[in-house]
Amino acid sequence: MAKYRQVHVDFWQDGFVLDLTPEEKYFYIYLMTNSKTSQCGIYELPKRIIETETGYNRETIDKLLSRFIEYGKIRYDDKTKEIMLVNWIRYNAIKSSTVISCMKKELKSIKNKGFIRELITLCIRYGYPISTLSIDQGEEEEQEEEREQEEEQEKEQQENMSIADVSDFYQQNFGMINPFMSETLITWVNDLNCELVLEAMKRALVQGKPWKYANSILKEWAKKGVRTIKDVQALDEEFRRKREGQANSNSSNKTKSESEYDYDF
Structure with missing residues (x-):
């Protein structure tokens, strides 16, 4: 099934965007429309993929990620390689049952729980039906425990290598x-x-x-x-x-x- 990401025409007249360099505008559009984007605005995006798809080298990518973190537009977790577009849900409504169902599924796979908590806070701020996005806490804790055990085993194996x-x-x-x-x-x-x-x-x-x-x-x-x-x-x-x-x-x-x-x- 094809996936589409909408960018409003007012994007180009936004006060923040107007002050960006051409390089920053291109990178911002990329973060909102690349193939890894998700309905909830939090997704895994390894720097290697950014290199391949944008043509930028690692130094440029690190520089641009740092800038947009400083601008308060994104969060990036180097450990899980996940990115969060802070204003994503502000411009992408999540009131339909189809969208909510998709987001609930996506949230279960997100490793950085801090991103989920921030997303929930933003949902409350913008008046979205937060209850429909809740994940069963017992199930979440069980999944988290299983992931931690697997990660610990993998870590032990990898520590033996260099x-x-x-x-x-x-x-x-x-x-x-x-x-x-x-x-x-x-x-x-x-x-x-x-x-x-x-x-x-x-x-x-x-x-x-x-x-x-x-x-x-x-x-x-x-x-x-x-x-x-x-x-x-x-x-x-x-x-x-x-x-x-x-x-x-x-x-x-x-x-x-x-x-x-x-x-x-």
């Missing part, structure tokens, strides 16, 4: 590391984690592919919001089902293994 392990694996299987490649590996480890970078390299080796193939895998994982090996396994299963469906509809289709993706390199 960038040195990633670098050693690269040198043993792909070649010597130059300064550019070292910076690339560090960036991926920071954006995802050591475990996922190692997994991508292992998959490239299984397919007999060079580093560029592993890099393409990491880009795809970042784009799809992959954060753990469990997420990777879910993506593998989705890919397997898709391939099976294609095979059933057309027996002449080429058969591929579960881990063989059509990555460009």
Whole structure:
């Protein structure tokens, strides 16, 4: 189903927008209309995705995010990689049952609970039916506890790894590391984690592919919001089902293994 985001024509005459630089206007429009946006105005947006979609480098992105945080227009959580558009619900009505249902579903997946609390406060301020947005507290606490346990287990696994392990694996299987490649590996480890970078390299080796193939895998994982090996396994299963469906509809289709993706390199 197609998704659309509305930007009122008065946007360009808004006093705040008029004072923005062209670069800031473009970035503000991007934050309101990119493919990751949600009905509640809180969504996950890794900096790697912003780089890919806007063409800006990391330094520029950090600078622009900091500016809009200072302007009071957004919140950004580097840990969960979630962003909140502070004025989103002010200009996007949430009174219809369809919109409310969508928002309730979205709120359950938001990791930064501070963003949810701020959203609830804003709903009250603008007179929206806050009761319809409430999440069952018992269910929320149970889900939060399960997430914390999973995160703790993943943290323990990742603590046993380091960038040195990633670098050693690269040198043993792909070649010597130059300064550019070292910076690339560090960036991926920071954006995802050591475990996922190692997994991508292992998959490239299984397919007999060079580093560029592993890099393409990491880009795809970042784009799809992959954060753990469990997420990777879910993506593998989705890919397997898709391939099976294609095979059933057309027996002449080429058969591929579960881990063989059509990555460009």
